[in-house]
Amino acid sequence: MKKLSSLSAGVVALAGALVVGGMPAVASAQPKETLTFAAVTFSEAGRGERLKAWVEKFNKSQAAAEIQPIAIPFGSFAKTVFTQMGGGAGPDLVRMDAIDYYAAVNGKSILPLDDLLKGGNYKFTAPDKYMMVGGKRYGVPFELSNYVLLYNPALLKGGKPPANFDELLASAKAATGNGVYGYAYRATMAEGNGFWQDLCNFVYGFGGRWSDAQGNLTLNDPKVVEGVVAYKKVYDASVIPKGADAATYRRMFWERKVAMEVDNGGVAGIFSQQAPELAFAAAPSPFPTRAQGMVLTALTINANTKHKAAAEAFIKWTLQPENQKDLQELLGASNVATVIERSPEMVAKRPWLKVYDDQAANSVPQLVQGLEVKTPEIQQIVLEHVLKVLQGGADPKKAMDDAQRLASSRVLRK
Numbered sequence: 001m002k003k004l005s006s007l008s009a010g011v012v013a014l015a016g017a018l019v020v021g022g023m024p025a026v027a028s029a030q031p032k033e034t035l036t037f038a039a040v041t042f043s044e045a046g047r048g049e050r051l052k053a054w055v056e057k058f059n060k061s062q063a064a065a066e067i068q069p070i071a072i073p074f075g076s077f078a079k080t081v082f083t084q085m086g087g088g089a090g091p092d093l094v095r096m097d098a099i100d101y102y103a104a105v106n107g108k109s110i111l112p113l114d115d116l117l118k119g120g121n122y123k124f125t126a127p128d129k130y131m132m133v134g135g136k137r138y139g140v141p142f143e144l145s146n147y148v149l150l151y152n153p154a155l156l157k158g159g160k161p162p163a164n165f166d167e168l169l170a171s172a173k174a175a176t177g178n179g180v181y182g183y184a185y186r187a188t189m190a191e192g193n194g195f196w197q198d199l200c201n202f203v204y205g206f207g208g209r210w211s212d213a214q215g216n217l218t219l220n221d222p223k224v225v226e227g228v229v230a231y232k233k234v235y236d237a238s239v240i241p242k243g244a245d246a247a248t249y250r251r252m253f254w255e256r257k258v259a260m261e262v263d264n265g266g267v268a269g270i271f272s273q274q275a276p277e278l279a280f281a282a283a284p285s286p287f288p289t290r291a292q293g294m295v296l297t298a299l300t301i302n303a304n305t306k307h308k309a310a311a312e313a314f315i316k317w318t319l320q321p322e323n324q325k326d327l328q329e330l331l332g333a334s335n336v337a338t339v340i341e342r343s344p345e346m347v348a349k350r351p352w353l354k355v356y357d358d359q360a361a362n363s364v365p366q367l368v369q370g371l372e373v374k375t376p377e378i379q380q381i382v383l384e385h386v387l388k389v390l391q392g393g394a395d396p397k398k399a400m401d402d403a404q405r406l407a408s409s410r411v412l413r414k
């Protein structure tokens with residue numbers, strides 16, 4: 001895709017007034033510098049149009065620059081953008097998922113932002129720490145979507161959410177029957193990425209991590225194994241619609257056929273839109289610790305940009321409190337780069353928003369930290385071995401020992 005920003009390169013500024021028929025003519029106004037901003041969100045129904053309107057606020061505030069939104073669907077986003085960037089082109093500004101962010105840093109495809117934000121009085125949200133790679137910042141959080149327990153009080157005994165894992169199992173069993181399932185999650189390779197997200201919530205919630213602070217794999221750590229054992233207990237309890245993909249069981253939730261699921265804020269927003277009469281609620285996930293996964297996206301500047309100053313101006317504009325507030329509202333149940341308090345009216349209308357906001361301090365990216373760019377390979381190995389536990393009856397400890405050995409040799413070449 002040819003960069004739209006190249007259109008401005010051919011414009012020649014007039015040095016002075018032209019003389020036509022002996023009379024001076026007014027020089028034509030210099031057109032605005034055009035730069036591009038690529039984001040999956042622009043391709044989404046509803047939120048895409050609202051985000052474009054938000055970007056237009058920036059355009060109207062600027063005398064010399066304007067942004068052209070570029071909508072690229074999720075399925076082709078990373079391949080499209082990285083191919084363009086590898087060829088020395090690509091969008092000037094890019095909203096990246098966390099896995100792509102770390103790959104872009106590793107490939108020196110995006111610019112560092114430390115100098116730009118130096119001295120700024122920004123109250124960043126806790127997950128901002130994941131923007132730092134090797135002690136340097138290459139992006140700012142654009143959207144943070146946390147995970148909590150969503151439940152239908154009408155389907156639970158006493159209308160109360162479970163407070164711990166044992167209660168989760170008991171509540172799910174009690175709610176299951178007559179076409180209703182007590183819980184839902186993914187457990188098939190066809191839904192591999194979602195399966196990984198759901199598994200991360202159990203593993204993190206039981207205190208496990210896929211690697212330690214030094215970036216060493218810990219796939220067979222006792223806390224990881226505890227998370228896998230808990231996943232297996234839910235699988236064996238006959239409380240989930242086995243084989244159902246996320247689209248199916250999420251629809252079942254708003255149709256009152258699923259009582260509980262741990263899901264991200266975007267899903268809560270969908271429930272609110274699809275079934276506004278559904279009185280669902282949210283609570284912290286009922287695991288031993290508050291840690292849960294997080295969908296993290298970053299706003300970055302393409303290292304190939306010819307419009308660095310304008311791109312930096314947009315980053316700083318984005319971080320202004322009023323613009324952060326507007327962005328958070330249009331994104332729904334997500335958080336943004338800085339801490340923004342919801343209005344009392346909004347919280348009263350959608351009390352589950354506060355539960356999501358309160359989770360931000362405990363959210364962890366669904367990546368193998370220190371080995372982020374290797375996550376897809378490690379994820380494949382982990383899921384294959386967890387499936388042996390779920391479907392083949394393999395011992396969880398042995399399965400994760402095998403996953404540790406295989407990932408060390410195949411991925412890390414150790």
